[in-house]
Amino acid sequence: MDWGNVFSQALTQGIGIQAVIFALAAIGLNVQFGYTGLLNFGQSAFLAVAAYGLGVSIAYAGWSLWVGLIVGILAAILLALLLGIPTLRLRADYLAIVTIAAAEILRLVFRSVTFDPVFGGSDGINRFADDFYKYNPYSGTVNLGPASFSENDMWIVTIGWILVVILSLLVFLLMRSPWGRVIKAIREDEDAVRSLGKSVYSYKLQALIIGGVMGCFGGFIAAIALQSIQPDYYSTDLTFFAYAVLILGGAARVLGPIVGSVVFWFMLVFIDGALSGLVSSGTIDFIRNDQVGQIRYWILGLSLMLLMIFRPQGILGDKKELSLDAR
Amino acid sequence: MRRLLLAFSAVALALWAFVGGATAASAAGETIGGVIKTTDGGVPDVTVNVSDEAGFTEDAVTDDEGKWRVKLPGPGTYTVTLDTVTLPAGVTLTNPDRTTADVVVGEGQTKSVLFPTGEARTASESTLDRALQLTVDGLIFGLTIALAAVGLSLIFGTTGLTNFSHGELVTFGGLMAYFFNNLLGLPFVIAAAGAVLAGGLFGYLQDRFFWRWLRKRGTGLIAMLVVSIGLGIFLRYVYLFIFGGNTRQFASYSGQAGLVFGPIDITPKALIGAIVAVVVLVGTVLWLKLTRVGKASRAIADNPALASASGIDVNRVISVIWMAGAALAALSGIIYSMSLGVNWIAGFQLLLLIFAGVTLGGLGTAVGAIVGSIIVGTMIQLSTLFIPSELKNVGALAVLIVILMIRPQGILGRSERVG
Numbered sequence: 001m002d003w004g005n006v007f008s009q010a011l012t013q014g015i016g017i018q019a020v021i022f023a024l025a026a027i028g029l030n031v032q033f034g035y036t037g038l039l040n041f042g043q044s045a046f047l048a049v050a051a052y053g054l055g056v057s058i059a060y061a062g063w064s065l066w067v068g069l070i071v072g073i074l075a076a077i078l079l080a081l082l083l084g085i086p087t088l089r090l091r092a093d094y095l096a097i098v099t100i101a102a103a104e105i106l107r108l109v110f111r112s113v114t115f116d117p118v119f120g121g122s123d124g125i126n127r128f129a130d131d132f133y134k135y136n137p138y139s140g141t142v143n144l145g146p147a148s149f150s151e152n153d154m155w156i157v158t159i160g161w162i163l164v165v166i167l168s169l170l171v172f173l174l175m176r177s178p179w180g181r182v183i184k185a186i187r188e189d190e191d192a193v194r195s196l197g198k199s200v201y202s203y204k205l206q207a208l209i210i211g212g213v214m215g216c217f218g219g220f221i222a223a224i225a226l227q228s229i230q231p232d233y234y235s236t237d238l239t240f241f242a243y244a245v246l247i248l249g250g251a252a253r254v255l256g257p258i259v260g261s262v263v264f265w266f267m268l269v270f271i272d273g274a275l276s277g278l279v280s281s282g283t284i285d286f287i288r289n290d291q292v293g294q295i296r297y298w299i300l301g302l303s304l305m306l307l308m309i310f311r312p313q314g315i316l317g318d319k320k321e322l323s324l325d326a327r
Numbered sequence: 328m329r330r331l332l333l334a335f336s337a338v339a340l341a342l343w344a345f346v347g348g349a350t351a352a353s354a355a356g357e358t359i360g361g362v363i364k365t366t367d368g369g370v371p372d373v374t375v376n377v378s379d380e381a382g383f384t385e386d387a388v389t390d391d392e393g394k395w396r397v398k399l400p401g402p403g404t405y406t407v408t409l410d411t412v413t414l415p416a417g418v419t420l421t422n423p424d425r426t427t428a429d430v431v432v433g434e435g436q437t438k439s440v441l442f443p444t445g446e447a448r449t450a451s452e453s454t455l456d457r458a459l460q461l462t463v464d465g466l467i468f469g470l471t472i473a474l475a476a477v478g479l480s481l482i483f484g485t486t487g488l489t490n491f492s493h494g495e496l497v498t499f500g501g502l503m504a505y506f507f508n509n510l511l512g513l514p515f516v517i518a519a520a521g522a523v524l525a526g527g528l529f530g531y532l533q534d535r536f537f538w539r540w541l542r543k544r545g546t547g548l549i550a551m552l553v554v555s556i557g558l559g560i561f562l563r564y565v566y567l568f569i570f571g572g573n574t575r576q577f578a579s580y581s582g583q584a585g586l587v588f589g590p591i592d593i594t595p596k597a598l599i600g601a602i603v604a605v606v607v608l609v610g611t612v613l614w615l616k617l618t619r620v621g622k623a624s625r626a627i628a629d630n631p632a633l634a635s636a637s638g639i640d641v642n643r644v645i646s647v648i649w650m651a652g653a654a655l656a657a658l659s660g661i662i663y664s665m666s667l668g669v670n671w672i673a674g675f676q677l678l679l680l681i682f683a684g685v686t687l688g689g690l691g692t693a694v695g696a697i698v699g700s701i702i703v704g705t706m707i708q709l710s711t712l713f714i715p716s717e718l719k720n721v722g723a724l725a726v727l728i729v730i731l732m733i734r735p736q737g738i739l740g741r742s743e744r745v746g
Binding site (some may be wrong): 039059086087090092093094096097099100101102104105108109111112113114237240243247289290291294295298299301302303305306309312 | 433489541544546548550552553554556557558560561562563564565566568612631679682683686715717718720721724725727728731732735
């Protein structure tokens with residue numbers, strides 16, 4: 001088997017579309033979970049409403065790309081309000097249950113036959129983002145060391161990383177501001193913050209909205225890069241991939257989501273590629289070729305467990321900053 | 328760490344036995360088949376054509392039982408066409424426009440394609456009759472959820488763990504019953520009993536070697552919640568790896584004719600499953616109210632430190648609760664799979680409904696979990712009167728959110744629990 005090819009594939013995904021999508025999702029999650037301590041288990045829903053807001057605006061309503069992006073962002077804000085208002089006064093695990101339930105509700109509605117004319121059923125919405133590629137400055141395949149991208153991929157990856165940098169800077173500035181200090185104090189001790197006269201509830205709601213809007217850019221990138229919005233892409237697994245990325249990189253660290261996403265996707269794709277190579281060449285014979293794709297979910301499950309048990313602060317984190325507990 | 332590995336390898340070993348069955352099935356090659364029947368039985372001599380874009384085409388003719396089958400050259404997308412001219416007089420399709428179907432067949436898969444005949448059933452039924460039927464279906468579904476919900480609620484009550492891998496305990500029951508019934512060929516009742524015992528053992532081992540170890544390390548509740556998500560994902564995909572992605576039926580009682588009571592149609596297996604569920608649930612509630620272990624578990628739920636100080640062996644009680652909760656979850660999985668088949672993801676699909684039931688009834692109380700689950704189950708089925716059945720779970724989950732807004736402690740919960 002060709003190890004060089006496996007390596008360059010892994011590197012391509014490690015700095016490519018998947019890494020960008022999950023870095024963005026994890027940046028949003030970092031504001032909510034890392035800094036504020038909110039257990040948002042419905043991050044996939046924020047990505048989904050953004051993607052569908054964009055797709056429906058363009059494909060169904062016939063509006064332009066820019067209007068679609070605004071609709072997507074508004075949808076994410078609305079979702080944060082809907083989720084946050086009833087649950088942020090309650091204990092942390094209630095928010096977890098409600099957000100995961102809301103994400104499932106949205107997925108079921110998006111894929112239903114009833115709303116097929118608008119959301120496209122289980123096939124979703126396809127080929128709607130040609131406008132985006134009109135502005136593509138690249139032509140031909142672009143090689144970055146061993147990694148290589150098609151011209152369209154390179155364009156969306158460029159925009160994606162610019163977004164990642166802008167949002168990371170924003171998180172950095174926010175967390176240095178008085179607002180950020182209140183947010184972190186809420187994570188450490190809600191009652192202490194409340195006794196200082198701050199409205200914990202409204203700060204939490206603000207954090208949920210900001211994190212949701214940041215995460216929703218991941219949905220835009222996913223929708224435009226794949227030229228396709230499929231309901232099952234936005235399953236709960238997406239949320240937990242984002243959690244794994246965040247915890248691996250280091251929650252409550254500005255660079256955590258970026259490092260986590262690059263390392264995690266490089267690792268996943270490398271193991272995927274190596275395994276399918278070894279299975280095809282017959283070196284490993286207890287796994288069938290169609291089972292190789294399942295192995296990444298073993299890695300996802302095991303990394304969530306082992307990281308949370310042995311290194312909850314991840315690669316970059318500070319253990320003292322992460323004393324999360326519900327009651 | 329060694330203990331952890333030990334516990335997992337024991338479970339993995341038990342499940343590994345499936346691999347033999349799974350690979351044997353895949354060696355048979357890809358086929359598409361189906362059965363064409365009316366209420367009077369199978370329809371013979373109907374021609375069905377299977378073709379693909381690469382030029383493969385083959386006709387099959389149904390046998391005396393109405394069955395047909397085509398062996399395929401390999402995985403791919405195939406078009407199945409029913410030749411309506413060959414249908415005997417008096418037999419019409421439920422949907423006359425649907426005479427072709429596109430089927431994607433993966434490696435080693437057997438796909439079935441059905442062409443339903445006769446009038447659509449719903450047309451001839453009154454709304455009241457349908458409501459009655461749905462209420463009965465809903466009660467049975469609710470009882471299935473309740474069995475799993477009790478365990479989730481008890482484990483939350485005694486350890487504070489919101490266990491997102493509880494659904495995998497449900498799946499485990501179905502898978503083990505399949506293993507005993509189909510692969511070892513044991514009679515169904517013995518297979519089910521064995522699966523419940525295996526479920527209890529799985530729960531015990533999980534607590535003894537994993538969760539107790541985490542509690543001892545002082546892992547926080549939120550961290551444990553995330554760990555349970557990781558464990559759930561891991562177990563789910565281990566199940567998929569071993570069992571494969573298909574939904575399979577138990578060897579016993581797979582196609583059972585329904586008993587008809589007036590407007591209500593119910594299969595004997597569903598009725599027996601419901602009776603077993605009621606007996607077990609009543610037994611569990613009495614056990615919690617009357618026995619020493621039951622009382623101790625409620626004491627621990629109130630105040631673990633005080634319970635420990637008054638001489639209760641907290642770890643032993645938690646072990647018993649885990650064992651009982653996992654055994655109940657396994658039973659729930661078996662009853663669910665009797666009607667809907669065994670697959671790798673059943674428990675995960677039930678998980679949110681279990682949460683809805685538990686939250687509706689009040690987190691941490693057994694009776695609340697039962698009442699809440701039965702309401703959720705009934706409501707899901709009844710809601711199909713008004714909304715498309717593909718969206719029925721949406722209604723249940725939406726109610727979960729509404730309940731949290733107006734009465735977060737649930738119907739039977741105490742308000743101070745929520746904080």
